[in-house]
Amino acid sequence: MSILRKRLNEFDDALNAEEIDLINLKRLCFHGIPDEGGLRPLCWKLLLNYLPSTRASWSETLTRKRTLYKTFIEDLIVTPGEANSDGERVDVTLHDHPLNLNPDSKWQTYFKDNEVLLQIDKDVRRLCPDISFFQQGTDYPRKEIVNASGQRRLHHRVQHTVLRSANVERKGLGVTKIAVSVRKATEDYAPLAEGGEAHWEVLERILFLYAKLNPGQGYVQGMNEIVGPIYHAFACDPDQTWREHAEADTFFCFTNLMSEIRDFFIKSLDEAEFGINSMMSKLTTQVKVNDSEVWMRLHQQELCPQYYSFRWLTLLLSQEFPLPDVMRIWDSLFADENRFSFLIHICCAMILLLRDQLLVGDFATNVKLLQNFPSVDIQIVLSKAAALAGKNLNSP
Amino acid sequence: MAKKTYDLLFKLLLIGDSGVGKTCILFRFSDDAFSTTFISTIGIDFKIKTVELRGKKIKLQIWDTAGQERFHTITTSYYRGAMGIMLVYDITNEKTFENIVKWLRNIDEHANEDVEKMILGNKSDMEDKRVVSTERGEAIAREHGIRFMETSAKANINIDRAFSELAEAILEKTHGKEPQDAPDRVTVDRRVERNSNRCC
Numbered sequence: 001m002s003i004l005r006k007r008l009n010e011f012d013d014a015l016n017a018e019e020i021d022l023i024n025l026k027r028l029c030f031h032g033i034p035d036e037g038g039l040r041p042l043c044w045k046l047l048l049n050y051l052p053s054t055r056a057s058w059s060e061t062l063t064r065k066r067t068l069y070k071t072f073i074e075d076l077i078v079t080p081g082e083a084n085s086d087g088e089r090v091d092v093t094l095h096d097h098p099l100n101l102n103p104d105s106k107w108q109t110y111f112k113d114n115e116v117l118l119q120i121d122k123d124v125r126r127l128c129p130d131i132s133f134f135q136q137g138t139d140y141p142r143k144e145i146v147n148a149s150g151q152r153r154l155h156h157r158v159q160h161t162v163l164r165s166a167n168v169e170r171k172g173l174g175v176t177k178i179a180v181s182v183r184k185a186t187e188d189y190a191p192l193a194e195g196g197e198a199h200w201e202v203l204e205r206i207l208f209l210y211a212k213l214n215p216g217q218g219y220v221q222g223m224n225e226i227v228g229p230i231y232h233a234f235a236c237d238p239d240q241t242w243r244e245h246a247e248a249d250t251f252f253c254f255t256n257l258m259s260e261i262r263d264f265f266i267k268s269l270d271e272a273e274f275g276i277n278s279m280m281s282k283l284t285t286q287v288k289v290n291d292s293e294v295w296m297r298l299h300q301q302e303l304c305p306q307y308y309s310f311r312w313l314t315l316l317l318s319q320e321f322p323l324p325d326v327m328r329i330w331d332s333l334f335a336d337e338n339r340f341s342f343l344i345h346i347c348c349a350m351i352l353l354l355r356d357q358l359l360v361g362d363f364a365t366n367v368k369l370l371q372n373f374p375s376v377d378i379q380i381v382l383s384k385a386a387a388l389a390g391k392n393l394n395s396p
Numbered sequence: 397m398a399k400k401t402y403d404l405l406f407k408l409l410l411i412g413d414s415g416v417g418k419t420c421i422l423f424r425f426s427d428d429a430f431s432t433t434f435i436s437t438i439g440i441d442f443k444i445k446t447v448e449l450r451g452k453k454i455k456l457q458i459w460d461t462a463g464q465e466r467f468h469t470i471t472t473s474y475y476r477g478a479m480g481i482m483l484v485y486d487i488t489n490e491k492t493f494e495n496i497v498k499w500l501r502n503i504d505e506h507a508n509e510d511v512e513k514m515i516l517g518n519k520s521d522m523e524d525k526r527v528v529s530t531e532r533g534e535a536i537a538r539e540h541g542i543r544f545m546e547t548s549a550k551a552n553i554n555i556d557r558a559f560s561e562l563a564e565a566i567l568e569k570t571h572g573k574e575p576q577d578a579p580d581r582v583t584v585d586r587r588v589e590r591n592s593n594r595c596c
């Protein structure tokens with residue numbers, strides 16, 4: 001029996017149990033989840049605590065969550081004054097209107113939301129530009145969105161914000177001329193026509209809903225890089241029934257993952273126990289312990305961990321490697337029972353692998369090297385990281 | 397230590413709201429190319445380019461920062477060592493222009509007092525979508541006594557010029573201060589590096 005066949009069998013056995021042994025599953029996933037048979041999206045759903053370990057309760061959980069997601073869309077993606085579903089138009093002028101300055105005004109919320117949306121819009125259009133996936137249409141557009149004559153398309157809203165906010169702000173100056181040009185989207189990330197929807201539009205909605213539901217945190221740049229690989233994995237599931245619900249499933253898995261790494265995204269928590277600064281100093285300490293020469297070099301050059309590892313850690317390395325490698329790294333990260341201590345080991349391994357170059361490079365060369373990590377066999381990085389963690393990594 | 401291939405080292409910083417085109421500007425300057433497909437900057441990025449000014453080889457060390465508020469604690473720590481700062485806004489986006497004032501305040505709070513500043517109104521190729529007139533850009537620059545230019549990273553308008561004017565201004569300043577400039581002097585370099593790092 002081939003090694004791959006054997007691994008696939010191990011996964012099948014683990015996943016087909018009535019009561020899935022998560023410890024065993026984590027052990028398997030740590031060494032990498034095979035790309036075959038939709039194993040990765042399924043395992044990630046378990047590792048991210050979306051699916052319960054009892055198989056029998058999957059269908060109830062999924063139905064509940066997916067219905068909930070549907071209500072999020074219905075409740076949170078609305079335009080004030082939009083036609084009611086029964087076709088009757090609410091007379092907003094009586095109660096609420098775009099120039100209403102009352103903070104409870106739906107229009108005020110709408111405009112504030114649009115600022116968040118504008119940022120999300122810019123970022124989802126800049127996601128993984130080296131692959132074409134996110135620009136392509138999904139097979140499962142949200143019907144309630146795409147058939148609403150553009151009304152509920154999120155990017156549609158921000159095309160107008162510039163115009164609308166300028167309009168509101170300048171009203172006191174008696175400005176009468178209003179630009180009527182509608183912003184055109186960046187060519188490549190063009191939204192699809194009525195009835196269709198590109199993958200980046202789906203991500204835009206997930207991130208917007210997340211920001212609405214987590215107002216204390218809102219949307220922070222980089223979240224797009226976290227949600228991207230999860231959605232990609234789910235939306236490429238070979239099983240059509242899973243694929244169809246990729247959006248809702250991604251939303252909940254992303255939310256769960258964010259609850260574990262949200263401290264990285266909150267400025268006021270930079271100094272907290274699990275904030276980004278403490279992660280960076282853990283990394284520095286680990287480099288020092290394992291290779292004092294490299295540590296000394298970086299220290300003398302005053303090459304701070306912020307210059308490179310802020311991004312490594314915040315984004316779980318998603319900007320440092322090509323997508324397939326990122327997925328492989330995340331298999332191990334999500335399987336890490338000691339949440340994200342393995343992330344530090346990987347980062348440390350990355351630095352140690354560059355030791356010879358770092359020891360001769362000057363400050364500028366070294367910053368560049370660390371910010372643009374050279375392409376390597378990801379297995380080498382992970383094996384080294386596993387060794388640092390006192391573990392052994394099986395080859396795939 | 398490797399032999400120095402430049403006479404002076406200037407450290408520059410690009411700041412401004414997210415999406416105004418800082419990364420594109422820097423990419424145009426360092427690689428002479430434009431790509432619409434940039435990932436958003438998380439934290440801080442770094443590029444080097446050597447230019448020649450008045451017979452001197454000047455190595456520009458340019459830091460490209462992330463625009464969003466969350467990253468300010470990370471990015472403001474770089475202000476201190478910067479000798480020149482480019483403040484960028486997007487001429488098709490009113491808000492990014494209004495925020496220039498906020499960015500100027502950040503500079504006052506965190507940068508060296510004698511830092512050279514320049515305001516750039518980027519995306520000047522999008523004339524049909526312009527909402528901030530050239531006059532308003534000029535006015536705010538005049539008000540704060542700062543250089544101003546409209547640029548386009550896409551159409552390659554004024555990008556090189558902006559960087560060389562900024563470098564020129566810094567050169568003038570360092571000249572005034574230190575009249576004799578031996579080729580492998582590292583004072584500028586040192587001063588910058590020592591001041592800038594509170595983080596290790």
Ligand SMILES: Nc1nc2c(ncn2[C@@H]2O[C@H](COP(=O)(O)OP(=O)(O)OP(=O)(O)O)[C@@H](O)[C@H]2O)c(=O)[nH]1
Pocket residue numbers: 186221412413414415416417418419420421431432433434435436437438461462463464518519520521522547548549550551
């Ligand atoms: N038409 C036009 N578009 C531009 C120009 N410069 C940048 N852009 C576009 O503006 C978008 C944002 O550019 P970036 O350089 O990534 O913006 P940034 O300021 O680095 O943004 P952050 O990294 O999020 O802070 C990209 O999609 C570019 O295609 C320009 O001169 N003209």
Ligand SMILES: [Mg+2]
Pocket residue numbers: 418419420435436437460461462
């Ligand atoms: Mg950028």
